[in-house]
Amino acid sequence: MAGRWMEFGKHGANGAPGGEALGIAMEGMVRGISSPVDSERGLAARLNYLTKSDAGYEAMDRAGVHVSPRTLMAWLAEERTPNKANLARLDAAYWDLRRRNVAADLKARLNNNGRGTRVEINPVNQRGVEQKYRRDLAPRSINVRGVWDRAVDAWMDDDQDELDAVWDEVLDLIGSDYDGYSYVSSIGWSA
Template sequence: MGHGELGAQGVEGGRALAESLDRRVFDDVAWRRSDEELLQQALGYLVKKKSAADALHAHGITADVDTVAAWRAKVRTPGPEEQQRLQQVFKDLRRRNIAPYLTRVLNADGGTRIEIHPVDQESVEARHRRDLRVRWKNIWRWNAIIAAWARQDSLEMEHLWQGLMSEMESDHRSYYFVRHIGILG
């Protein structure tokens, strides 16, 4: 029987870990910002980075750095579709640029602990529910995880997650799908 066939709600662990890393990097103050402020943040970042032109072209944005500067100065306005692609370029470039720093921080002092919340079984019939609890695990080496996250390689993230879970002493397969992963520290 596959995941969710009995009503359990959750996502793949690798995806949940990638989402937690995204929250750590991008959502520090996003809850306080409007779409316009987020766009200005992205444009400000892209104007400052030498690799922005290549990143823009890789995402199909033909604008050069001068056009991006004009958007930043509000002389011109990118269309709604371009705004979404600019946000994606910003996030891709930021992931790539912050990866070495994030790896150092998470590897420091013997690694970083994560909190693993199991799938939500509220919709599962009582007779099929499993006794799953929140688990904690220390990840000693984040290098491969951060590299896969920076590349947005979901298959590799899932492979790495399953490897981490196989190190747990019991019931590790019950945590291949999770509700949430928190990064502590």
């Protein structure tokens, strides 16, 4: 990662490494059931989502939900309730499947048929920094192409090193002041 911020935060600046902010922005795209898994509605919605496809059964398997078909049918019919451990596993399986489904859609939306996506980059928060130490940074808006498949794959794999490498490529698009955006307060897009 770019590096004039040798001692980031020393003078009171707040922010996150750009690659981390990229992952946070992607994670923010994952939406789902707001009812908790231990509520009747939350459990029913998760079970319904997970049992509608082979991918859902695979997600349950990855999360360690290993029950008999009879038990699963009893859960679906609301005749029995999973124990706390299985509730946690069902919740993990649900969010794993949501992330996977969002990832496929996110790649298509961010690539935008090769046109890329305009990304808003908000610089670090320097409110707590004395004026003499502040850097002259403004929000930047750039169109990013060609990195989205790698970025989404890195996010899915929780590969922070790859997200940092992708962010370095994004920084190259900024030009001469790229290093001022190696740490940011946030990034976003309207994809």
